[in-house]
Amino acid sequence: ICQEENTLRELRIFLRDICAKLARNKQFFMFTKPVDVEEVPDYLDIIKEPMDLETLMSKIDKHSYICARDFLDDIDLIVRNALEYNPDKSAEDKHIRHRACSLRDKAYAFIKAEMDSDFEDTCRDIREKR
Numbered sequence: 001i002c003q004e005e006n007t008l009r010e011l012r013i014f015l016r017d018i019c020a021k022l023a024r025n026k027q028f029f030m031f032t033k034p035v036d037v038e039e040v041p042d043y044l045d046i047i048k049e050p051m052d053l054e055t056l057m058s059k060i061d062k063h064s065y066i067c068a069r070d071f072l073d074d075i076d077l078i079v080r081n082a083l084e085y086n087p088d089k090s091a092e093d094k095h096i097r098h099r100a101c102s103l104r105d106k107a108y109a110f111i112k113a114e115m116d117s118d119f120e121d122t123c124r125d126i127r128e129k130r
């Protein structure tokens with residue numbers, strides 16, 4: 001119904017702003033685009049569901065998310081993939097795991113800081129009904 005569409009439009013505007021802020025952060029450059037499987041030929045043997053911030057943004061525009069929880073599930077997927085593909089004690093693996101954890105914390109912090117909890121409750125109710 002119409003109010004529901006207004007709520008979901010507001011959610012999309014809100015999620016685009018958060019996604020853009022994360023993608024602007026130089027620290028997160030390695031998460032902004034899909035991992036290049038030419039460069040990393042075994043990536044898809046290990047990571048079954050790749051995810052990145054550009055893909056997240058296109059999912060917003062495709063109305064894939066009807067509450068912030070769904071969006072954060074894809075942020076968690078980016079993080080999980082980075083932890084799984086880069087598990088070693090090496091400095092570079094530790095570095096990317098640290099950045100992945102920072103991406104998650106920043107995303108959750110933006111949502112908490114800027115999202116009114118009854119707005120998310122309203123989105124959850126819409127999700128339940130669909």
Ligand SMILES: COC(=O)[C@H](Cc1ccco1)c1ccncc1
Pocket residue numbers: 030031035039040081082085086096
């Ligand atoms: C999310 O990004 C990744 O998991 C790739 C894996 C990767 C390994 C070699 C090339 O790319 C990555 C990119 C940049 N810096 C570290 C790791």
